[in-house]
Structures are given as C-alpha cells and as structure tokens.
Amino acid sequence: MLLVRAASLAVEPLGESWVFFSPLSGETHLINDTSAAMLECLDASRPTAADSVYLEIAGLTGSTPAEVARMCSGYWSSLVEAGAVRVMLAQPPIPSEPA
Amino acid sequence: MDLAVTSVIGSAGADRVAQLMASGGLFVDYGLASLRLHARSPSLADALHAVYRHFPLQAAAAGAWADIDLSVVPHGRRRLSGQAPEVRLASDGRLIFDPFPADHGLPLVEWGCNWMVAQRMNHVLLLHAGAVERDGTALLLPALPGSGKSTLTAALALSGWRLLSDEFGALDPASFSLQPVLKPVGLKNASIDVIRTRFAGAELGPSFPKTHKGTVAHLAPPAAAVARRHEGARPGAIVLPRWQAGVATRFERLGAHEAFSALAFNSFNYAVLGETGFRAVLRVVRECPAWRLVYSDLDDALATLGRLWQDLPGMQRAAPAQD
Amino acid sequence: MSFKRPPSLFWLDALRNPALAAGWGLPEWSQAIRLGRRLRLLGRLAEALAAAGQMQAVPAQPQRLLRAEMQSSRARTAALVWALDRAGAALTGAPYPLVLLKGAAYIGQPGLPFGRGRLSADVDILVPQAHIDDAQARLTSAGWQGVQLDGHDDRYYREWSHEVPPMRHPSHPIELDLHHTIVPPVSRNPVDAALLLQRLQPSQWPAWQVLHPVDQVLHSAAHLFFDSDLRERVRDLADLDGLLRHFGRDPDFWQALPQRARQLGLQQPLALAVHFCVGWFGTPMPANTLATIHRAGPGLLHRAWLLPLLAGQLTPSPLDGLPSPAQNLGAHLVMARYQVWRLPLRMLIPHVQHKWQARKARMAPGTD
Numbered sequence: 001m002l003l004v005r006a007a008s009l010a011v012e013p014l015g016e017s018w019v020f021f022s023p024l025s026g027e028t029h030l031i032n033d034t035s036a037a038m039l040e041c042l043d044a045s046r047p048t049a050a051d052s053v054y055l056e057i058a059g060l061t062g063s064t065p066a067e068v069a070r071m072c073s074g075y076w077s078s079l080v081e082a083g084a085v086r087v088m089l090a091q092p093p094i095p096s097e098p099a
Numbered sequence: 100m101d102l103a104v105t106s107v108i109g110s111a112g113a114d115r116v117a118q119l120m121a122s123g124g125l126f127v128d129y130g131l132a133s134l135r136l137h138a139r140s141p142s143l144a145d146a147l148h149a150v151y152r153h154f155p156l157q158a159a160a161a162g163a164w165a166d167i168d169l170s171v172v173p174h175g176r177r178r179l180s181g182q183a184p185e186v187r188l189a190s191d192g193r194l195i196f197d198p199f200p201a202d203h204g205l206p207l208v209e210w211g212c213n214w215m216v217a218q219r220m221n222h223v224l225l226l227h228a229g230a231v232e233r234d235g236t237a238l239l240l241p242a243l244p245g246s247g248k249s250t251l252t253a254a255l256a257l258s259g260w261r262l263l264s265d266e267f268g269a270l271d272p273a274s275f276s277l278q279p280v281l282k283p284v285g286l287k288n289a290s291i292d293v294i295r296t297r298f299a300g301a302e303l304g305p306s307f308p309k310t311h312k313g314t315v316a317h318l319a320p321p322a323a324a325v326a327r328r329h330e331g332a333r334p335g336a337i338v339l340p341r342w343q344a345g346v347a348t349r350f351e352r353l354g355a356h357e358a359f360s361a362l363a364f365n366s367f368n369y370a371v372l373g374e375t376g377f378r379a380v381l382r383v384v385r386e387c388p389a390w391r392l393v394y395s396d397l398d399d400a401l402a403t404l405g406r407l408w409q410d411l412p413g414m415q416r417a418a419p420a421q422d
Numbered sequence: 423m424s425f426k427r428p429p430s431l432f433w434l435d436a437l438r439n440p441a442l443a444a445g446w447g448l449p450e451w452s453q454a455i456r457l458g459r460r461l462r463l464l465g466r467l468a469e470a471l472a473a474a475g476q477m478q479a480v481p482a483q484p485q486r487l488l489r490a491e492m493q494s495s496r497a498r499t500a501a502l503v504w505a506l507d508r509a510g511a512a513l514t515g516a517p518y519p520l521v522l523l524k525g526a527a528y529i530g531q532p533g534l535p536f537g538r539g540r541l542s543a544d545v546d547i548l549v550p551q552a553h554i555d556d557a558q559a560r561l562t563s564a565g566w567q568g569v570q571l572d573g574h575d576d577r578y579y580r581e582w583s584h585e586v587p588p589m590r591h592p593s594h595p596i597e598l599d600l601h602h603t604i605v606p607p608v609s610r611n612p613v614d615a616a617l618l619l620q621r622l623q624p625s626q627w628p629a630w631q632v633l634h635p636v637d638q639v640l641h642s643a644a645h646l647f648f649d650s651d652l653r654e655r656v657r658d659l660a661d662l663d664g665l666l667r668h669f670g671r672d673p674d675f676w677q678a679l680p681q682r683a684r685q686l687g688l689q690q691p692l693a694l695a696v697h698f699c700v701g702w703f704g705t706p707m708p709a710n711t712l713a714t715i716h717r718a719g720p721g722l723l724h725r726a727w728l729l730p731l732l733a734g735q736l737t738p739s740p741l742d743g744l745p746s747p748a749q750n751l752g753a754h755l756v757m758a759r760y761q762v763w764r765l766p767l768r769m770l771i772p773h774v775q776h777k778w779q780a781r782k783a784r785m786a787p788g789t790d
Contacts, residue, residue: 010377012381014356014359014381014384015356016354021373021374021377023373023374023500024504024507025504025593026370026500026504028369028377030356030359081508083504089514161449162448162449164448164452164483164484166483170742191456191457191460192460192740192743219487220490221491221493221494222489222490371494372493372497373493373496373497
C-alpha cells in the first residue's frame with residue numbers, strides 16, 4: 001500500500017501527546033506517539049510504502065518491523081478517513097463509460 | 100455614534116423601555132455584537148429593566164447599525180381555549196424557535212440572542228466558556244455540562260473580577276484577545292439562591308419557572324463591566340470548574356491536551372474556523388496554564404482563584420511558551 | 423414585457439459588479455446583509471467583494487459580518503468537497519458515469535465565479551437509472567446510510583421520483599442525494615436522461631463529471647420552475663444568471679439553448695427562467711434568442727396569471743415582518759400545480775392520501 005501525507009496537514013506537539021488538523025477534512029484529532037510517528041514517516045509529495053514506515057519506526061524503537069506492522073496497520077484507515085493520509089492506488093482507476 | 104444616549108435603563112424606567120421596544124426598537128450593545136429588539140410586552144420591559152439596568156437606554160434609530168434583529172411576536176389564538184398566551188421570536192422575517200409562554204419573554208430573548216451570536220459572529224472563535232478579567236488578564240472557564248460554570252462566573256463577577264461573558268469566550272485570533280459578549284448571567288435552579296444568599300448586592304432579575312432547563316433567573320452585569328464592554332483582555336489561564344456536593348477543594352494542574360479538548364471540542368464554531376481556529380486554540384493552551392477546580396464551598400473556590408491570579412505572573416515568567 | 427425587480431433586491435447588482443457597493447450607507451448594507459443571508463446569497467456577495475478587492479472599503483460593521491459569512495461558506499464548501507472525495511473513493515471503478523448536479527457542479531467548475539460563497543447542505547449526484555442500486559450499494563459499504571423512510575415513501579422516491587432517499591455518513595455533515603434523471607420520470611414532461619449522459623463534461627475532479635453547459639442551465643430552470651415551493655428562491659435565479667453570463671460568452675451557446683430545450687421538452691421553464699433573469703438581473707442575451715425562447719414559452723393567457731403568481735412567490739417578504747397570507751396562499755397554489763405536474767392523477771391520490779394519514783398519525787394525542 002502506497003501512502004501520502006495529506007498536503008498542508010498540521011501536526012503539532014501538545015504536552016505529552018500530539019494533535020493534527022487536516023485542511024482536507026477539516027478534522028482535528030489528538031493522537032498518540034505511534035500515530036505521530038506514522039505521519040512523520042510519510043511525505044506529502046512522494047508516496048511511501050507502508051512497509052517502509054514500519055521499518056523506519058522499528059529502527060527508531062528497537063521493535064521488529066513485524067511487531068510495528070501489527071501495532072500500526074490498523075490505524076491507516078482511520079487516518080485516511082480523518083483526511084491525514086491519502087492512499088495511492090497501485091493502478092489507475094478504470095475509466096467510466098457512458099451507460 | 101448616532102444613537103441618542105439619555106440615561107441608563109435602570110433610571111429611565113420600564114415604561115420607557117416598553118415604549119422604545121414598541122416603536123423603533125430597543126438597541127443593546129453587548130460589545131462583540133449589537134441587538135435591535137422589537138416587542139409589545141410590559142412584562143418583558145420589566146425584566147429588561149431589571150437585568151439591563153446599567154446599560155445605556157438607547158433607541159434603535161432608523162439607519163443605525165445592529166448586528167442582530169429580534170422581534171417578539173404573539174403566537175396563535177390560544178386565549179379562546181383558555182390556554183396561556185404564547186410568543187415566538189422572529190428575526191429578519193423568519194420565525195425561530197418554538198413558542199414560549201408570553202410571560203417568559205426574557206429567557207426567550209436571551210437564548211435567541213445567544214443562538215444568533217453563535218451562528219453569525221464567525222469572524223472570531225467562539226469558545227463555550229465563561230470569561231472574566233482581573234489585573235489585565237482573562238480567566239477562561241470552559242462550560243462542560245454540570246460544571247456550575249455560570250454560578251462560578253457570577254460569583255467572580257461579584258467579587259472584584261470584571262465580567263466579559265458567562266457564555267462566550269470570544270477570541271479574536273488576530274489580536275489574541277477575548278472580546279466581551281456582556282449579557283445578563285443566566286442562573287438555574289439552586290444557583291439562583293446560592294448567589295442571592297451569598298452576595299447581598301447581587302442584582303437579580305425575575306425568576307422564570309417554566310423553561311426546559313428548570314427555573315432560570317439572570318444577574319445584571321455590574322456597571323463597571325458595562326462601561327468597559329469594548330475592552331478586550333488577553334487570556335491568562337484556563338480553569339475547568341466542577342461543583343460537587345460535600346467535596347474538599349481540589350485544584351489540579353491539567354495537561355495541554357486536556358485543555359485543548361476542553362476548548363476546541365466545546366466551541367460553538369471551532370469547525371467553521373478551520374486552521375485559524377486550530378492555531379488559536381493551540382496558542383491558548385501553550386500560553387495559558389490549565390487546572391481543574393473541584394469544589395463544594397464557593398468561597399474557597401473564589402479564594403483559590405484569587406491566589407492563582409496572584410501567582411500567575413510569576414508562573415508565566417518562570418515557564419513561558421509551553422508545549 | 424419584463425417584471426420589475428422588487429426594490430428590496432437592489433443589492434443583487436453588486437453580485438456581478440461589486441464596485442456598486444461603494445456607494446452604500448449603513449441602511450443599504452443592513453438590507454443587503456439581512457436579506458442576502460436569508461436568501462443564501464450573502465456568502466456569494468462577500469466572495470464577490472473580496473475577489474474584486476472591495477472588501478477593505480466596506481464599513482467596519484458590515485465588513486465583520488461579511489467576513490464571518492465567508493468563513494462559514496468556505497468551511498461548508500470544504501466539507502462538501504471532502505464528502506465528494508470520500509464518496510468518489512467509494513465509487514471508484516464503477517463502470518458508469520458519476521455526474522454532479524447543481525451546487526456541487528458549480529463548485530466543481532472553478533471557472534464559474536458564482537460557485538464561491540455557497541452554503542450547501544447536500545450534494546446532488548446523477549447516475550444512470552440501471553446502475554442506481556449498484557451506486558447505492560457501493561456507498562452503503564463505505565458507511566453511507568439511507569435516511570429511513572416508510573415503504574410508501576421509499577417506493578415514491580424510487581419508482582415515481584427521480585431521487586432515492588438521501589444518504590448520510592457519520593463523518594460528514596453533507597447529505598448525498600442520488601438522482602437518475604433531472605425531473606420526475608412519471609411527470610407529464612419526462613426528460614430522457616440518456617440524452618443528458620451523452621454530452622457530459624469533466625469537472626475539476628477526475629471521479630466526477632458535469633452536464634453540458636446548456637443542460638446545466640435547463641436543469642437549473644426545470645429545478646426551479648417545476649418545483650413545489652418557489653418562495654424566495656432568488657438564489658436559484660442568481661445561479662441561472664451566473665450560468666447564462668458565464669456560458670453565454672460562447673456564441674454557440676445561444677444557438678444551442680432553445681434547440682436543446684425543445685429536444686428535452688423544457689421550453690416552458692426556460693422561458694420563465696429567462697423572463698426573470700432578464701427582468702431582475704439584466705442578464706444579457708442576443709435579442710433573437712430571447713424572442714425564440716419567449717415564443718416557445720407559456721401562452722399569453724397562461725402568462726397573465728402565471729407570471730405575477732411566480733413573481734409574488736419569488737419576492738422576499740419584508741425583513742421586519744413575517745410571510746404574508748397572500749404569499750402563503752400563493753405557495754399552496756404552486757404546490758398544487760407541482761403535484762399535478764409531477765404525478766399522474768391515479769398515483770397522485772394514493773400519495774396525497776398517504777401523506778395526510780401519516781400527518782394525522784403524527785398529530786394524534788400521545789405522540790410528540
């Protein structure tokens with residue numbers, strides 16, 4: 001799965017945790033360190049594979065990529081729905097034909 | 100200003116208020132927003148005379164500006180069936196809200212006006228909070244359900260703090276200053292007697308028993324607060340109040356994320372302000388320390404906040420710009 | 423021949439020429455803002471002033487309210503765009519066109535200046551009738567849920583009307599309205615949706631298309647003048663004026679407009695639309711096009727009572743009063759005309775009967 005950070009996403013530290021605002025969705029969410037790290041590993045202009053994110057976080061935390069994957073993979077869909085992350089399709093969509 | 104100011108409402112009398120409301124309209128300036136009110140109701144005039152007593156008596160002159168127009172209009176022909184007469188609120192040619200008993204005009208007007216402010220004044224961030232000022236800095240009291248925010252705000256307003264608003268923390272993001280939305284403080288049920296008993300000088304209006312929140316009464320904003328309703332104040336601290344019977348006073352420091360939630364997710368128009376609102380709340384919680392105040396003794400709560408205000412400048416010097 | 427615009431709507435001219443507002447005093451601003459807000463044109467006025475660099479010159483008190491309204495409409499538009507993004511994602515790969523109608527289409531064509539400043543609560547989408555169940559299923563599996571209707575109303579929507587019940591999603595404040603044609607198929611003037619689908623245009627979003635410019639105008643006219651409640655729908659006239667001005671820069675547009683109206687059976691609403699646009703907005707159009715459109719519209723006898731009735735409905739009631747009894751009565755007449763137009767009589771009676779019974783049940787003692 002290829003992921004892109006939403007353009008103009010504002011991620012800010014807030015005491016012991018983090019908060020983000022997505023201009024895309026208009027939503028504001030308080031997030032934990034894990035989610036903040038996941039966002040940090042993504043770029044707005046260049047797609048990143050989910051596996052690279054797990055690898056990078058594993059390197060920072062001393063866990064294995066598999067452990068990180070187990071912990072993180074469930075969060076992506078919430079981040080997409082909240083407008084923080086966009087999923088790049090592997091193939092372009094089928095062009096629609098008139099009925 | 101092209102509005103004739105002759106006296107304050109308290110000394111001009113209820114008849115004068117009734118006269119203005121029934122002709123071109125009564126004009127009220129709350130600071131952030133202004134109102135033009137039309138009505139034919141002696142009981143409403145009496146209530147306004149009580150709770151707006153320190154406001155200047157102003158006629159809504161033709162051609163002058165008002166942000167909000169409200170009319171109290173009679174509703175239905177209930178008198179035939181023996182039911183009590185009712186009124187409705189209209190604004191700009193449209194009816195808003197369900198009917199109220201005709202003798203409950205003041206709560207209707209107060210709630211209607213609050214609703215209008217919340218809908219319209221989106222050029223500022225409208226936090227749902229009480230706001231008072233002392234020594235040039237403002238205290239924000241986020242209004243979580245059951246917090247007793249209004250009671251505490253009223254008590255502060257009667258204890259040497261300047262009332263900015265009991266309902267709206269109206270933050271101008273550009274100047275980072277809270278603007279007064281100075282309206283009579285709405286008190287409910289038991290807190291009416293608490294304030295009446297504790298503060299001999301409390302200027303309370305009539306009680307209205309038939310509202311959907313129980314009995315409500317209003318505290319007239321003090322004269323000094325009315326005089327300064329165009330003066331903003333920079334926020335200095337956030338206190339989440341919670342009244343709880345029998346409990347000893349607890350004053351606990353809160354993390355920035357708790358303060359953020361209490362403000363952003365409890366705002367009238369945070370979502371409408373988008374990134375501007377986000378950055379404004381972020382700035383408030385980074386620059387203003389936050390506490391939870393749990394109490395049963397009102398005097399002890401007031402003393403706690405008084406001490407906080409003495410200590411606050413020292414705190415800010417020691418630990419500027421928090422994360 | 424054209425009816426004069428009501429004086430209370432003087433400020434409409436500032437929508438297309440914001441510099442005119444420079445001459446307004448506070449009384450004019452008060453009128454424009456209060457009425458503009460009620461007619462849902464305030465955001466558009468604010469955006470027009472801002473785009474023309476005229477906002478700074480507005481007196482402080484009205485300026486605050488204009489800026490506040492821009493904030494609201496921009497937030498609402500962003501929410502709509504996001505809802506379309508998510509709905510589009512749910513419909514990715516669907517083998518049929520996805521068409522935006524009305525406000526969503528205007529927002530989706532950035533070249534349309536009047537698309538800015540809208541306060542939308544819903545999004546209108548058209549898909550071919552054969553695929554409407556599939557579209558609904560895809561949306562449902564992405565979390566969109568149809569608003570609950572009882573069996574009769576549900577059938578009314580699906581078979582008789584051009585809409586399926588609106589869909590909502592917990593994450594979005596915007597309602598999705600799915601259509602399969604632009605006027606009810608059981609009406610006396612059905613429009614063949616296949617003709618519309620042959621001439622789709624791209625929007626700014628790859629997932630979504632819009633109707634051909636001429637069809638956008640005809641849809642807007644039909645939506646307004648074939649609908650049940652015209653009270654104060656000045657914004658729809660303002661949209662029509664905006665569409666005609668923008669697309670009318672292409673001379674071929676004026677040729678095509680009356681022809682297409684004939685082809686789709688929408689000559690009457692087009693004539694009515696043009697009558698009010700020219701009269702109230704001064705919409706420029708070639709004289710011969712205007713003549714052609716008028717000739718194909720309602721006959722003189724029809725016109726004698728229809729135009730004043732519609733004008734009365736469209737005229738806003740005074741700001742410091744309430745809707746007049748005459749306006750309310752007029753609304754009932756228009757509602758009657760609409761029901762007759764929409765449904766063949768045999769279907770009309772059960773439907774009206776049903777609605778009346780439902781209302782009686784709701785009003786029974788013991789219910790809310």
